Amino acid sequence: KTGGHLSSSLGVIELTVALHYVFDMPEDDIIWDVSHQCYPHKILTGRRDKMSGLRQLGGISGFCKRKESEYDSFGAGHSSTSISAAQGMSVAKSLLNKRKNNCIAVIGDGAITGGMAYEAMNNAGYLRSRMIVVLNDNGQVSLPTGTQTAGGVVPASQLSAYTSNLLVSKPFQDFRDFAKNVNRLFPENVQDINKRLDEYARGMVSGGTLFEELGFYYVGPVDGHDLENLVPILEKLRDSDSTKPVLLHLKTTKGYGYPPAEQASDKMHGVAKFDLATGVQVKGKSIAPSLTSIFANSLIDAATEDRS
Numbered sequence: 001k002t003g004g005h006l007s008s009s010l011g012v013i014e015l016t017v018a019l020h021y022v023f024d025m026p027e028d029d030i031i032w033d034v035s036h037q038c039y040p041h042k043i044l045t046g047r048r049d050k051m052s053g054l055r056q057l058g059g060i061s062g063f064c065k066r067k068e069s070e071y072d073s074f075g076a077g078h079s080s081t082s083i084s085a086a087q088g089m090s091v092a093k094s095l096l097n098k099r100k101n102n103c104i105a106v107i108g109d110g111a112i113t114g115g116m117a118y119e120a121m122n123n124a125g126y127l128r129s130r131m132i133v134v135l136n137d138n139g140q141v142s143l144p145t146g147t148q149t150a151g152g153v154v155p156a157s158q159l160s161a162y163t164s165n166l167l168v169s170k171p172f173q174d175f176r177d178f179a180k181n182v183n184r185l186f187p188e189n190v191q192d193i194n195k196r197l198d199e200y201a202r203g204m205v206s207g208g209t210l211f212e213e214l215g216f217y218y219v220g221p222v223d224g225h226d227l228e229n230l231v232p233i234l235e236k237l238r239d240s241d242s243t244k245p246v247l248l249h250l251k252t253t254k255g256y257g258y259p260p261a262e263q264a265s266d267k268m269h270g271v272a273k274f275d276l277a278t279g280v281q282v283k284g285k286s287i288a289p290s291l292t293s294i295f296a297n298s299l300i301d302a303a304t305e306d307r308s
Contacts, residue, residue: 001273002054007255008108009039011138014225015106015250016040019134022234023102029073029089033082033107035064037136038072045071080114082107083133087120087245090129101130102238109137118214121245125215130243133216136224138254211247220249225256 019030025045032038042060043051047069053059064072074085086105093101107117112135124131211218223229237246255261260279273282
């Protein structure tokens with residue numbers, strides 16, 4: 001009815017249900033990076049009847065907004081800030097000697113490439129801040145970017161695609177099979193060492209070793225749409241006495257469950273009003289100038305008046 005960020009929200013429905021089932025908001029904090037994927041979260045936290053006014057004058061925000069609900073732990077609208085926020089909340093709870101200290105940051109495979117995210121992880125590992133970072137790896141960075149030869153037709157997400165494809169690629173598998181055959185010729189103690197090296201190599205490729213080197217306990221990859229598996233994992237992480245930060249790596253599908261979104265090149269990331277049966281968008285022509293054009297024209301006027 002109003003449009004908005006569709007596919008990013010569809011991709012985290014199971015994750016959102018699992019998080020709210022396992023954790024106790026608002027005492028526990030869930031921070032959504034960017035928070036454009038927060039529509040299921042809003043529906044589950046008492047705002048279902050307000051969704052028809054989403055992003056409308058007088059309606060609810062298209063992002064998390066702290067003054068809108070006590071369940072919105074952090075407001076955003078831009079990327080790579082969730083881990084820093086979750087760490088700050090975790091440290092604050094520790095200083096206040098809170099009995100429960102569950103702070104969860106949900107961040108995508110696009111946002112986690114931002115430098116601020118790695119600074120936060122490095123600091124969290126150093127301070128041993130109790131927190132969970134959920135890496136929502138859907139293989140897409142928001143929208144197709146650049147020119148056609150630089151990913152303008154297909155979404156950009158080389159980090160996710162490369163690691164996934166490398167692990168199942170024929171050269172990688174052939175090398176592993178060759179190494180296993182050679183390994184059988186060695187004594188058992190040497191075979192055990194080589195098996196550990198194999199696990200370490202695969203961990204380096206999938207990202208586990210990288211995050212562990214930053215001080216995190218790495219879990220994954222896990223199917224982010226499998227509630228029967230996801231809920232027990234989150235419960236174990238919730239009940240753990242460890243103060244070591246955890247990174248839970250989930251594999252999800254953007255636009256999951258809605259064929260028009262799954263089949264679209266941009267996965268229907270940001271949409272106008274659309275027909276639910278077909279996914280066809282209704283884009284009316286606006287007579288109002290865009291904010292971008294207003295800003296650009298203002299800059300031109302200022303430059304015309306002051307040539308210096």
